[in-house]
Amino acid sequence: MLDREEYVEQAYFFRILLERIGQNVPLQELMAQAKFELLASTKLPLAIDHLLGELKHSGKMNGGMAMLKHYFVPFQTFLIAEAETDRGRFDYRTALQILAAESNYRTAEQFTSAGLFFFQFEAICRNRLNYDRGLTAMSEDPAYPPAWQEWLLILRRQLGLVDLADMIFVRSQLYFDRRQRFGDEPPEAPILFGLPEGKIANSHRRKDPLCLFSAMQRHLGFPAVPKLEAIDPLPxxxxxxxxxxxxxxxxxxxxxxxxxxxxxxxxxxxxxxxxxxxxxxxx
Incomplete structure (x- = not known):
């Protein structure tokens, strides 16, 4: 995990790129301008220099981010790679919005692994990104403890075969308490979700995962994935x-x-x- 000021500057960097990307200015120039607005005491200006070199060399930014695994987490690289795919429908502006919101959440005092999971997984679901690559990138995020990383790889293998709400429920404190109430042996797998997450997951079994994410946001205050506003054709x-x-x-x-x-x-x-x-x- 990086220092808090690094994530603050990352959130600002992605946000100003989003605000200025519609000004018909090349991305290289926008990044070069933004570099001088960032704190010189952080490592982000040095990372931007590396990304600028990669942009000039290959025309894409995800390769440079992949080389800086110690600074950009794999999920950030995954989002940029999906936005730079020629055959994809994932908009670059949407990727920047998600990156800014995620970096901002990492600076929050109420940051939790569960909140980060629901945010990242909703971003994959809502934008119809590649689940296999997305969950692999999530499992390599240092913000998740080893037990979480192992479970994310299990989710990657079983997604589509087992309902998401069921997989969350059996790793919750609620499931553990019910097993103890009936005298069963406690589950060997570590508990990842608390009682509230278990209750919400249990009530959303066999439902649309987006409804599950929305309920988590309403009741537990987890961050919502930003969505681009529809362009008004009236003007x-x-x-x-x-x-x-x-x-x-x-x-x-x-x-x-x-x-x-x-x-x-x-x-x-x-x-x-x-x-x-x-x-x-x-x-």
């Missing part, structure tokens, strides 16, 4: 409609002049050649 639609109405008005005016017999086509001549009616008036 660009109004000028388009205005131009079309102007064109229709001009054509109606020409038809009325033709019906009255007062249409003078000579005014549409340009250097001895006739132009299409209405085009000259629109200039």
């Amino acid at each position: 660009s639609l109004v000028p388009q409609l205005q131009r079309r109405i102007e064109r229709l008005e001009l054509r109606i005016k020409l038809m009325e002049e033709e019906q009255r017999g007062s249409l003078d086509i000579t005014k549409y001549y340009r250097k001895g050649k006739a132009v299409a009616p209405g085009d000259d008036l629109l200039e």
